[in-house]
Amino acid sequence: MFPCCGLVIVCSKKPVPLKGISVDVQVKGFVADVSATLKYKNVEENAVEALFVFPMDDDSAVYSFEATVEGKKIIADIQEREQARKTYDEAISKGQQGFLLEEDKSSGDIFSCTVGNLLPGQEAEVTLCFVRELPVEADGAVRFVLPAVLNPRYTPKDEELSITTTHPQVPIGQIPYTLSLNAHFQSAYGISKIESNCNITPLEYTDTDKTAAKVSLAQGHKFERDVELLVYYNEVNKPSATVESALPDAKAGSVMAEQVVMLNFYPSFPAMQEQSNCGEFIFLMDRSGSMECAMNSKPNSPQRIQSAKETLVLLLKSLPLGCYFNIYGFGSHFESFFPETMEYTQKSMEEAVKKVTEMEADFGGTEILQPLKKIYKTGVRSEHPRQLFVFTDGEVGNTKQVIAEVQKNSQHHRCFTFGIGEGASTALIKGMAKAANGTYEFVTGEDRMQSKVLKALKHALQPSVKDIALKWSLPAGVESVLLSKTPSAIFQGQKSIIYAQLKGTVDEHSKGEVSLEYKFKDDIFRNVLPLSFHVGKTERPTIHRLAAKALISELENGTDSDSEEVKKRILETSIQSGVISSLTSYVAVNKETKQPVQGPPVHRDIPAPGLMMMRSMPFSLPGRPMAMACAMPKRAACAQVKSGGGDMPQTVKCVHKRKSKKNSSHEETYSSGPESTDMSTTEIPALFRLISLQNADGSWSLSPELAAVLSLSEDTLKQGKPQQSTDDSLWVTVLAVIWLHAMSFDQKDEWELLEGKAVSWIKSKAGSSLSELVKAGNKLLNSSVDLKVFGL
Template sequence: MPPFPPCCGLIIVASRQPVPLQGILVDVQVKGFVADVSATLKYKNKEEKAVEAVFVFPMDEDSAVYSFEATIEGKKIIAELQEKEKAHKTYDEAISRGEQAFLLEEDDSSADVFSCSVGNLPPGKEAEVTLKYVRELPVEADGAVRFVLPAILNPRYTPQDHDVSITATRPQVPIGEIPYTLSLNAQFQSVYGIARIESNCNITPLEYTDSDKTGAKVSLAEGHKFERDVELLAYYMDVNKPSVIVEAGLGCTNTAQDSEPSPTGSIMAESMAMLNFYPSFPAGQEQSNCGELIFLVDPSGSMECSMNSEPNAPQRIQSAKETLVLLLKSLPLGCFFNIYGFGSHFEAFFPESVEYTQQSMEAAVKKVNEMDANFGGTEILQPLKKIYQTAGRADHPRQLFVFTDGEVGNTKQVINEVHKNAQKHRCFTFGIGEGASTSLIKGMARAGGGTFEFITGKDRMQPKVLRALKCSLQPTVKDVSLTWTLPPNVEAIVLSKVPTSIFQGQKAIVYAQLKGKVENEGEVCLQYKYKDEMIKNNLRFPLNVQNEERSTIHRLAAKALISELEQSTESDSEEVKKKILETSLQSGVVSNRTAYVGVNKDTKTRVEGPPLRRDVPAPAFMMMSNQYRGSGAYQMMSCSAPLPRMGGRPAGSLPLAKMGAKPPGLALRKKGGRPQELIESFSAPPPQPPPPVPVKPPLLIRLIALQNADGSWNLTPEFSDVLGISESDIKTQNPEQNIEVSVWVTVLAVIWLYTNSLDQREEWELLEGKAVSWVKAKAGPSLGKFVRAGNELLKSSIDMKVFDL
């Protein structure tokens, strides 16, 4: 069934007539591993009355929003960053006076959702709103530097007794009916040279702007509809080099938003360093067979959605199930494991973690194959508490793997729960599908000392999950520290927490403020204990201060500090709140305690009476199964009652009936007041689609499903079907009839993997390691004979080194 994303545009609730968003213009400047983005939204009010346009949209939670301005009736208004309650008051008072005003703020419950309000837009008038932000860019496993402009904002399910997420109340329109386009221009710079740029969307041919290929630009093809996330993958000639960037402080100069100079000692006044480490471990280290691995899987109703908007895209739940089977086949003998499914309730496969054996693996695989997206809403907090309440096992460090599309409304509570139990485990997270909450996925992993991955577009889930499993099986790194060697009278103050978990091949970023006269050279050393060895990563660098007009590194450092404070266990203390507010106001970076507000005090035509509220939704993948038709979070609807605003605005909040229970009718409920019925449905539910036609899994998935827990394969009709060779021929060609046939079959399986799926080796590398270890122990000196006979039968030429020969 096709998804039904809403458009980003002004929606007239009463008449169902959209006021078109004229267009979105985005300019992206990428320098190395940092993006500076300017996004302009153009609106026109085609009604006969003044409107208040409210736009709720997704942002990556690492984004540091540092500028907000609007142009209305030919006048540019630069917004001021204020304490959030003060900003609300400034905005509301301007609206009541009939003046044009606008407001930009971060959602209180999740740092990856923002709201923009443009008030008193006169009839027939146009408005432009521009926001600017900077963010770090991740490096994918294949070396791609990844930039994403998010479009999808899925409704966030909120548990009972919590205010409903602002994302859950937006009107929506089907894909194909979005009337506006997105224009995006991107420029890339890298001292390492740019090999190519790829995208999930149609882009113009790569154009180099420098003869040495250190600069390049691309644009989205003309007429692009903003119905899905836009992803750009830049491949540099080299990405895994450590580096230090030192940016000059503003000192007595002004920030982009402030009228006063930066005071001495403020976060913007001193020089700032951004350190990029690529830690490495000694070669040849074996992975651990110990560990308690717990897989927390989301089979809630939203997992029924497709992975992307492409025709015939697989369901999220199907991809998750295939990945779980692959994980179960890849676990090492001797570990313990369990699997939890969660939604509006949760269930565990076993009463407690069980040892990984053939019997426990078969039982788990059977349960995985029976899973369906029928668990209601996404309530992750309760199963997390249950897992943390369960005693761990001595000598088996706990590793938690979380698979979800991230559609939860109580993000900060969930992250706090992981943080409180960080000493007991490591947490690895996977955001499935477009629109997964970056705040939830990244926040849980950071709080739990693990890694995070996002599986979007045509990404395969399996290689990303297997990379995380390999990280989890690496021995735990201890005693991580950072030491500096700097010129006299120069002091380094680390603003972002030094990473407590370090993994092979994973970049680690640290921000530090440098106080004093920065000159000559400096050195920094990241050291940690790996097993019994103390490893040092030294980075010597010239203290060449860069004068950057936009203060990019300072704003990224401020965002890192703000995020760390907001996610700390003391985030509710007055001292931490004061520090967040102070850092935000000094740097101009939005936090959950501040908001940008601007007022046009020279409004030419003042508005009499309150403006009409018009909500501007962002696209979201929707599903309309019976499981969700009773849920306010996932129905496609609109309403005439006022919708909630962020930051405790006076419009009230929306409690949501618990998933699984039948609510007495959808209602907006003001605190202390009676429910107001939602009086109008924006879109009637479509008829149920016919059941999907069963599709035979790929040969690789079928072969993996046949492997035993010890790494071996048995000769079965299913195995011979995968190889395309009869059972009798396989038996006849066995070069050692006196050795159990499973040895011969396992050798054939390994050779088949190398011959037919070498490009997917990252997915089967761990289970191949088990197979080779098993076959070496069983075949003894006859192993070479098995390999030569296998190559002949499968018409292959696999090197003997594959089997350590």
């Protein structure tokens, strides 16, 4: 337990004008259309201006914003960002009511909603609408997440402070406003079940064939975590092409004025049995102070750093002999295990595993840009394609700079990213992976990081898919214009979504097709989708909005995003489609305010829930105010003190300073939310103990530790050999593989790669005795593992 080094009282006693949030979710297949209404009431004696900062998934396309005051609806206009701010400021200065919705300059997954000149006793509602694609999890679940947790983003020295570091936060579960959510699901293939990390009402089917269903958040829901809904369809991974008709009143030449098609491909190719020994694997591990926080808000949840360490060991054991690797830890500074990437051998693996077990979350703040630049400055190894794995809780303030750096070097590597814990930046995690043709995963709730990371390693070891091309067969007079890129990397079972505009007039009875073609090893594969142009009038142009968002994201993250020509196209696309961008904002003005406000309104920041709170130490940012935030107590050392008045709890903050190997100009301090678990006193799972004992070539050695995992003595292991002349390592490696299948089969996705190494090693050593060894092993371990596991 670390001592409390300082106490800071941090929360305002002022009443909060936001009283509740109600959310309606409409999910059709793999797309969600969401309407969120924020309900305000000013209970103070003066007019107020309320600022609410909240997270949103980076892929969300916000397309509508409106306000309702005293029964009057005010529809917002989308304007160029600076013009929208000017419109809002002028309205406030005139005593009128103003409403402003904008994306944060630092990151596309943070939004702010400002309600200005709310009169004493007055109520108002603001509603924002957005659409987004939904990912498919490894188990086939379609995943919808409503982000609730907004952790402060660490701001490197000399950078403009992120709004998240200055905006007030309170412990999860103590938010002074409510959340209600109703979700409706539709799938032509049927809905089997819906699960959630929150308490929800029982699944209710709304039609007889079970293709439509609904659930709601249970009464009394608290802001304890992001709201996650997992819906299981009877069929997933089914390729599809959806054509949406043009909007008749859209401006000619705009995205909305032509038909748009959304293509869902699920490329597939034969599974390869052999494992490549090529590759340069660089693991970039977040060691900032916030990584000591818990994975989730439940009691006894493991620390983020501990889960990451276990995952790193598993990765090291799963690498193929002959590849190269290195591990970087980063925080306010960074360090690498080796001066350069090392060949993967028994010696280098053992040294790396030892260093991993000694890692702590003791590197201060979260600065990822400098280690990235260092990695990119080192030359790549010929015949060993570079694969970068990034592990972080995503609390980075200079997100756009980081993504730009990855984009600049994308031709020389692939980047696989993992957002750890709730509140991780979707803009950072998704942006880095997309920029360098990799994949991304978010590890939240009770997810196991190991299975998600090993899935990515399998992708990284997969032979590359080449000559990827999109080919069209369209009616005469129709041409396609891509609004998003054709994928430059394809992974087994990974969904690829492409948007395109179809220009020209087409008869509704016409047919067409589009195919995704690619070469895998020496074979050419084609995924063909038929196109039907028999589409009705578009009531809600969901596909157009998603396509506009995809185009805007492509332009914003491109290498020439700062050019005037690209900025002009972003601005035009955003205004024509109504989809917000980094260059636009929504603004509404109530010009019929009954009683114009005299003088500036009182400013009120509405707190957001956070799993951990951090701040920059006052000495690290000369001339800047210390960023204050509410924090949860860490263990029993800190007590929470209730304030004497007001709706908000007043919290005592415990500041923990960790010793770092270097004196950093920035330190990240925090409290971990739920009571952290001291993993050093937690029993290590048998699977992890077994994996830790494996050698780099895939074998195991006879040892007391291995015998303990198998629940046998060393003597019993030796006596159980069918032939006493058999090598001890060969015998116990057979036993280890049998144990994996018999005792830990439900975690096969985590040990599949290292088992492959083990079986290859066994087959190279055993010869004709393998069948006898397996039978004897089954007898000794009282199991019945099939001989086919060993290729027999």
